[in-house]
Amino acid sequence: MKTTAFLSALVALAAVGSAAPAPVHNVFPVGATCSNPLQRKEWRQLTSSEKTSFYNAVKCLHNPITKPAQLGHIAPGVRTRFEDFIAEHQRQTATVHYVAHFFAWHRLFLSRFEQELRQCGYNAALPYWDYTIDTANLLGSPVLADFGGDGAFDPNADRAFGAMGGGCITSGPFSQAGGFRNISLGENTNTGYAPHCLTRNVKNLVGQVWLNPGREAEAVAKPTWEEFAVTLEGGMIWDTLGMHSGGHFGVSGTVGDMYTSPADPLFYLHHANLDRIWAKWQKQSPANLFAVGGSIKPRIQDLNPPNVPDIQMTSWFPINLGVLAGIEGYTTVGRLLDTKGTVPAGHLVTGSLCYEYV
Numbered sequence: 605m606k607t608t609a610f611l612s613a614l615v616a617l618a619a620v621g622s623a624a625p626a627p628v629h630n631v632f633p634v635g636a637t638c639s640n641p642l643q644r645k646e647w648r649q650l651t652s653s654e655k656t657s658f659y660n661a662v663k664c665l666h667n668p669i670t671k672p673a674q675l676g677h678i679a680p681g682v683r684t685r686f687e688d689f690i691a692e693h694q695r696q697t698a699t700v701h702y703v704a705h706f707f708a709w710h711r712l713f714l715s716r717f718e719q720e721l722r723q724c725g726y727n728a729a730l731p732y733w734d735y736t737i738d739t740a741n742l743l744g745s746p747v748l749a750d751f752g753g754d755g756a757f758d759p760n761a762d763r764a765f766g767a768m769g770g771g772c773i774t775s776g777p778f779s780q781a782g783g784f785r786n787i788s789l790g791e792n793t794n795t796g797y798a799p800h801c802l803t804r805n806v807k808n809l810v811g812q813v814w815l816n817p818g819r820e821a822e823a824v825a826k827p828t829w830e831e832f833a834v835t836l837e838g839g840m841i842w843d844t845l846g847m848h849s850g851g852h853f854g855v856s857g858t859v860g861d862m863y864t865s866p867a868d869p870l871f872y873l874h875h876a877n878l879d880r881i882w883a884k885w886q887k888q889s890p891a892n893l894f895a896v897g898g899s900i901k902p903r904i905q906d907l908n909p910p911n912v913p914d915i916q917m918t919s920w921f922p923i924n925l926g927v928l929a930g931i932e933g934y935t936t937v938g939r940l941l942d943t944k945g946t947v948p949a950g951h952l953v954t955g956s957l958c959y960e961y962v
């Protein structure tokens with residue numbers, strides 16, 4: 605009783621603004637309730653000073669002096685905290701895609717990144733990119749424009765689906781001109797040091813077919829968790845891309861790299877949008893909120909995953925971000941189902957999260 609009151613007081617205190625960077629709200633002490641969830645907004649709803657603060661926070665995380673890497677032991681190429689996130693995603697790629705825990709794993713990954721941004725002076729919540737607004741012409745998206753637009757024309761890049769770029773982005777805060785450092789960590793499965801710029805090769809046709817409002821509505825209307833999850837995550841071939849793969853492939857270049865896609869900051873806005881759609885599906889009923897199931901063994905074996913047993917995901921399934929995750933290094937699917945901290949019956953500690961989509 606006393607402990608709970610103390611924790612509530614702490615949370616209440618944390619809600620009061622101060623000159624220091626706002627305290628982290630998306631995780632909260634075990635036993636506390638989520639009373640002041642971070643409000644995740646569409647990118648276009650951010651004020652211009654919030655946008656600038658977001659750019660600066662990403663740059664702060666991608667600075668080897670102020671935010672040196674901590675994952676050099678698993679990926680020798682990393683130099684910055686920003687790259688730690690790329691490396692952790694790269695390390696787990698084969699076991700966290702095309703599986704039942706795909707959405708829960710990425711939910712924790714985003715929440716950890718959101719906390720890191722907030723330790724770099726960003727006071728708002730992780731934004732999302734609702735590209736269903738832009739699907740007629742992805743290339744003309746103002747969100748894409750803020751993030752530097754398409755890559756420069758590269759004669760060697762693929763021209764499929766209307767692509768016209770393929771090279772380094774040349775404008776905006778994440779270009780060389782904008783003061784963004786090259787990514788030190790290699791691409792694909794290369795964990796070594798191989799500096800390179802951010803590239804994009806936007807494919808308008810992919811946006812039109814796979815990122816339109818009908819695709820979101822189709823996923824949200826799925827009656828079961830597994831149908832919803834498979835529809836939204838999608839697969840690797842054109843007929844089954846889904847919004848998840850469609851977003852990666854539609855922008856292509858760096859964010860189209862299965863393993864190291866978090867090197868493009870747009871990754872976080874794309875995945876926040878998918879996470880928003882999951883939360884929207886969950887909101888439809890109490891049963892949806894805590895729905896689990898589906899195999900933890902990848903349904904597509906193209907990434908040569910280790911031999912994972914074909915067992916069903918329960919709310920007790922562990923989600924692990926290793927060194928990257930701090931106090932939430934190990935949590936469970938059950939503690940990630942509600943973005944506002946409630947847990948399914950039987951779970952004795954509160955959830956890991958405290959945010960909502962607006």
Ligand SMILES: *[C@@H]1O[C@H](CO)[C@@H](O)[C@H](O)[C@H]1NC(C)=O
Nearest residue numbers: 772780786787799800801802
């Ligand atoms: C960044 O990498 C690109 C190649 O991807 C290269 O052309 C450019 O010179 C590099 N920039 C710096 C500052 O090293």
